[in-house]
Amino acid sequence: MSFKEYIKAVGTGPKGNRELEKEEIINAIDLILKREVSDAQIGAFLVAWRTKFESIGELRGTVESLKSHMTTKKIENSMELGYSFDGRVKNPFLFPLYSDILEKFYKKNHDVEELNLVISGDLLQPAKNGLTINEIVDSLDLGRFLFHFNRIEYLNKLSSLTDLRHELGLRTAFNTVEKLLNPGISDYGVTTAFHKPYVKKYLDIFGPDFKEVIVVKASEGSPEVFKDGKYWKMFDGEIVETPFSLKDYGVTYSKDFDRITLEEALNIVKSPDDEILNIAKFNVALYLVFANRVKSLDEAWERLN
Numbered sequence: 001m002s003f004k005e006y007i008k009a010v011g012t013g014p015k016g017n018r019e020l021e022k023e024e025i026i027n028a029i030d031l032i033l034k035r036e037v038s039d040a041q042i043g044a045f046l047v048a049w050r051t052k053f054e055s056i057g058e059l060r061g062t063v064e065s066l067k068s069h070m071t072t073k074k075i076e077n078s079m080e081l082g083y084s085f086d087g088r089v090k091n092p093f094l095f096p097l098y099s100d101i102l103e104k105f106y107k108k109n110h111d112v113e114e115l116n117l118v119i120s121g122d123l124l125q126p127a128k129n130g131l132t133i134n135e136i137v138d139s140l141d142l143g144r145f146l147f148h149f150n151r152i153e154y155l156n157k158l159s160s161l162t163d164l165r166h167e168l169g170l171r172t173a174f175n176t177v178e179k180l181l182n183p184g185i186s187d188y189g190v191t192t193a194f195h196k197p198y199v200k201k202y203l204d205i206f207g208p209d210f211k212e213v214i215v216v217k218a219s220e221g222s223p224e225v226f227k228d229g230k231y232w233k234m235f236d237g238e239i240v241e242t243p244f245s246l247k248d249y250g251v252t253y254s255k256d257f258d259r260i261t262l263e264e265a266l267n268i269v270k271s272p273d274d275e276i277l278n279i280a281k282f283n284v285a286l287y288l289v290f291a292n293r294v295k296s297l298d299e300a301w302e303r304l305n
Contacts, residue, residue, distance in 0.1 A: 001024060001027070003028065003031055003037045003041055003045070004041070006020065006024065006027075006028045006045060007041065007044050007045045007048060009024075010045065010048045010049040010052045011044065011045070011048030011049075011051075011052070017052045019055045019057065019058060020058050020061075022057060022060075022061045022064075025057075025058045025061035025062060025065070026061050026062075026064060026065045026068075028045065029061070029062050029065035029066065030065055030068075030069075032045070032161070033065070033066070033069055033157040033158065033161075034157070035160075039164050039167075042161075042164060043164065043167070043168050046168065046170075046172040046173065046174075047168065047170060047172070049172075049173060050170065050171070050172055050173065054173045054176070056201060056204045056205065058173070059173060059176060059177055059201075059205050060204065060205055060208070062173055062174075062177050063177050063181065063205060063206070063209070066155065066158060066177065066178070066181055067181060067182075067209070069155060069157050069158070070154055070155045070181065070183060071153070071154045071155075071183070072154065072182075072183050072184070072185050073149075073154075073183065073184060073185075074184065074185040075116050075118050075147050075184035075185070075186060076116070077113060077114050077115060077116055077187075078115070078116040078117065078118050078147070078184050078186040078187065078188070079115060079116070079117055079118065079186055079187070079188040079189065079190060079287060079290065079291045080117075080118040080119075080120070080180060080182055080183075080184060080186040080188070080189045080190070080210075081095065081117055081118065081119050081190055081222075081223045081224075081287075082120075082179040082180035082189060082190060082191035082192070082206075082222075082223060083119060083120070083121075083133055083179055083221065083222045083223070084125075084175070084179050084220070084221030084222060085121075085122050085124070085125040085132070085151075085175070085178055085179065086124065086125050086126060086127050086128045086129070086130065086175065086221065087124050087128050087129060087130025087131050087132050088130045088131045088132075088220055088222070088260065088265070089128050089129075089130035089131075089220065089257070089259055089260065090219070090220060090256075090257050090258075090259075090260065091219055091220060091224070091226055091255070091257065091260065092255075092257075092260060092264070092265040092268040092269060092276070093131070093133065093136050093222075093224070093265060093269070094224050094269070094276075094279065094280045094283055095117070095119055095133075095136075095142075095146060095224070096136060096140045096142065096146075096269040097269055097272060097276070097277065097280040098117055098143075098145065098146055098280065098283070098284055098287075099117075099142060099143025099144055099145040099146045100143060101277075101280060101281055101284045101304070102114075102115065102117075102144075102145040102284060103143065103144060103145065105284070105288075105303065105304055108303070109303050112288070112293050112294065112303070113293055114145075115145070115287065115288065115291050115293055116145050116146070116147060117145060117146050117147070117287065118146075118147045118148075118149065118183070118184035118186050119133055119137075119146065119147070119148050119149070120133070120148070120149045120150075120151060120154075120179070120181070120183060121133030121134035121137060121148065121149075121150060121151065122134065122150070122151035122152060122158075122159050122162070123152070123159060123162045124162075125162060125165055125166075125174075125175065125178075126165055126166055126168070126169055126170065126171065126175075127169075127170070127171050127175070128220075130220075130259075130260075131260065131261075131262055131265055133148070134150060135262055136262075136265065136266070136269075139262075139266055140266070140269070140270075147184060149183040149184060151178075151183075154183045155181070155183070158174065158178065161174070176205075177205060179191055179221070180202075180206045180209075180213070181209075182206075182209050182210065186210065187210065187211040187212070187291075188210055188211060188212050188213070188214070188290060188291045188292075189206055189209070189210040189212075189213045189214070190213070190214045190215070190216060190223045190287070190290050191206065191213070191214075191215055191216075191223060192215065192216050192217065192218040192219075192221060192222060192223050193215050193216075193217065193232075194217060198215075199215045199232045199239060200239060202215050203215065203232075203234055203239065207234070212233065212234075212290075212292075213233070213234075214231055214232070214233045214290040215231065215232045215233075216229060216230075216231040216232075216286065216290075217229035217230050217231065223283075224283055225244075225246075225279075225282065225283055225286065226253045226279060227246065227253065228243075228244065228245045228246055228247075229243070229244060230242060230243040230244065231244070231286070231290070233290075244286070244297060246279075246282065249282060249285075249297075249301050250278070251278045251279055251282045252275060252278075253275060253279045254275065255268075255275070255276075281301075281304050281305075282301070284300075284304065285297055285300035285301045285304055286300075288300040288304075
């Protein structure tokens, strides 16, 4: 089928639109990644497809196509933290503190299997225009337990679409699927959803590529928690919801930024106060639970302290 037929399938209108078959969406994304169609056609397809609403099957096919173009490297005993690629605006990144927290944890808890954390970064993608993971990583040592994958290297064909995506200025299907592509071949993956209807969508899209996927209600499209929330995981075919409250663990967070700068974000993690250290430690406690290293959040918090 020609690419124009794919545009027609998603862009004809309510009466003429249809869901693309798996082979069709894989072929369409392949043509886009290889730039075998014009930028005008790519833009028309992505915008029309977004307007139609991408189906789970189409998004899953997109993931499979993207993964066929990826270079991967296995990180043993790892969990991927699925950050969005449109930047951080209102909160600092906490991940630079995780290695040191885990280092101290494992010195005291030899009975717990080690957990490595994988993060992925790239050039800024639309829509928020905030700080990127790569900007932070370029300025800091990540330590022993944190591994960074640069998408410019492991999936350059998607990274090279950045200028076109900014020209469109809209979220597309790539925003949905790009944050948990598993370049480290991790056993566990965690991503975030603010609205519950997205929970099942993310579990269905990313579940086949991990031993287990967890969705957490967190901040700014990242799996970093700054306030009370909840998380969801699949158990015996059912989605189980578990709430958590920071005050139950004596954790508070009060910092407020209209638009955090790189300098501010770096200063916070280079010289963290007790408030920042505690909220980072709470996030590590969640990850230990998500990766089944401990039985409960209470146990994780007690062992971390």
